[in-house]
Amino acid sequence: MAKLAVNGGSAIRDGKNFPAWPIYGEAEKDALMRVLGNENWGIGSVEIDAFEKEFAAYQHCSRAVTMCNGSVTLRNALLACGVESGDEVIVPPYTFLATVTGVLEANCVPVFVDIDPETFNMDPSAIEGAITPRTKVIIPVHIGGNPADMDAIMAVARKHGLKVIEDAAHAVGAEYKGKRVGSVGDIGSFSFQSSKNLCCGEGGAIVTNDEDLFVRCWSIHNCGRDLTGAWYEHNHLGGNYRLGGFAAALLRAQMQKLDAEIELRSRNAIRLTEKLADIPGVSPLKVPAATTRHAWHLFVLRYDKTAFDGLDRAVWLKALQAEGLPILAGYDTPHYRHKFMLNKSFCSFDGWRNSNPDLDYGKIHLPVAEKASYEQGCWLPQNILLGSDSDIDDVADVFRKVYENRSELK
Numbered sequence: 001m002a003k004l005a006v007n008g009g010s011a012i013r014d015g016k017n018f019p020a021w022p023i024y025g026e027a028e029k030d031a032l033m034r035v036l037g038n039e040n041w042g043i044g045s046v047e048i049d050a051f052e053k054e055f056a057a058y059q060h061c062s063r064a065v066t067m068c069n070g071s072v073t074l075r076n077a078l079l080a081c082g083v084e085s086g087d088e089v090i091v092p093p094y095t096f097l098a099t100v101t102g103v104l105e106a107n108c109v110p111v112f113v114d115i116d117p118e119t120f121n122m123d124p125s126a127i128e129g130a131i132t133p134r135t136k137v138i139i140p141v142h143i144g145g146n147p148a149d150m151d152a153i154m155a156v157a158r159k160h161g162l163k164v165i166e167d168a169a170h171a172v173g174a175e176y177k178g179k180r181v182g183s184v185g186d187i188g189s190f191s192f193q194s195s196k197n198l199c200c201g202e203g204g205a206i207v208t209n210d211e212d213l214f215v216r217c218w219s220i221h222n223c224g225r226d227l228t229g230a231w232y233e234h235n236h237l238g239g240n241y242r243l244g245g246f247a248a249a250l251l252r253a254q255m256q257k258l259d260a261e262i263e264l265r266s267r268n269a270i271r272l273t274e275k276l277a278d279i280p281g282v283s284p285l286k287v288p289a290a291t292t293r294h295a296w297h298l299f300v301l302r303y304d305k306t307a308f309d310g311l312d313r314a315v316w317l318k319a320l321q322a323e324g325l326p327i328l329a330g331y332d333t334p335h336y337r338h339k340f341m342l343n344k345s346f347c348s349f350d351g352w353r354n355s356n357p358d359l360d361y362g363k364i365h366l367p368v369a370e371k372a373s374y375e376q377g378c379w380l381p382q383n384i385l386l387g388s389d390s391d392i393d394d395v396a397d398v399f400r401k402v403y404e405n406r407s408e409l410k
């Protein structure tokens with residue numbers, strides 16, 4: 001008789017749910033009512049101003065500008081850095097697409113460098129070889145909430161006079177050597193979309209300790225106005241990328257629980273890592289000593305098909321999912337392989353024609369990112385790490401059961 005649920009056996013998590021996400025309660029309801037009844041719903045809301053101050057301080061920065069999502073934050077941060085048409089921006093291929101489209105929508109050229117096989121973060125040793133006279137910015141991404149190797153990235157950036165925008169969409173509250181992400185580079189970019197550890201449905205923010213960059217980001221996100229200018233005085237190119245008052249109030253309520261949630265996720269991540277240690281075929285990413293606080297937005301694992309006689313990751317994932325584990329493959333395509341990248345279907349954003357008319361993403365081959373995307377990578381979402389000890393033990397049991405009964409998957 002089959003043991004694996006995918007073949008008709010009973011599932012380890014039959015009838016048991018992991019904690020739902022987002023979590024809300026009276027604090028969130030009060031926050032929404034506060035805005036609804038008492039104040040301006042949009043620009044001018046005291047909630048926006050208060051959240052920006054609280055969030056900047058939380059990320060060890062002097063300034064924050066909230067925006068409507070964590071995609072425009074990247075694009076607007078690039079514009080604030082003064083990029084020009086055709087400038088090159090170094091990015092990893094293993095990230096959410098917005099890291100790349102933000103560059104294209106700033107009319108710049110994404111230049112991909114490979115990732116580290118142990119962390120799936122940008123490999124700093126690959127950066128210098130990718131720098132050209134057109135390079136202006138590096139965008140490391142803190143994958144899963146684990147900070148990238150910022151000392152090495154900052155060293156190469158400063159040597160070549162480049163700005164660094166940290167894509168910290170996964171990494172609210174994470175620390176690199178005691179510094180919160182976003183405070184190490186020139187600008188940090190965050191997303192508050194529903195799945196994120198700090199969320200309000202849709203939203204984002206940049207943080208910075210650089211007053212000039214703050215002023216530029218603020219103007220770009222508010223129709224090109226100046227901080228002290230009149231409403232219909234537009235001195236720069238900008239748009240309406242503002243966050244609303246309801247979202248800011250929700251974020252303030254969610255922030256009250258953030259530290260406790262980060263601690264719980266960390267405890268559970270340690271427990272899960274220990275429980276997985278003797279299960280063949282799966283290994284969590286490395287957490288370097290420089291990661292003094294991991295945000296655990298994702299618990300990223302590497303599947304090793306050699307332990308399963310070459311079994312395809314998709315078949316293994318199906319078996320795990322059938323046991324009731326909401327595991328995902330995650331980023332399954334290095335971004336230089338998307339059709340629109342290969343065809344350079346970039347709408348009117350044709351800055352690449354200035355700097356690199358022969359641009360051909362089809363020639364790029366970054367083996368670590370490709371292995372991570374096509375073969376190894378898989379993710380457990382952060383809400384699993386908000387579960388009980390027995391939830392976490394079940395997760396490990398699912399991996400063990402599928403390994404022990406791998407012959408059923410042939």
Ligand SMILES: Cc1ncc(COP(=O)(O)O)c(C=O)c1O
Nearest residue numbers: 069070071096098169191192193
């Ligand atoms: C690494 C990364 N960067 C940027 C973004 C874009 O954020 P948003 O969805 O808020 O636009 C995301 C969102 O998933 C992300 O994961």
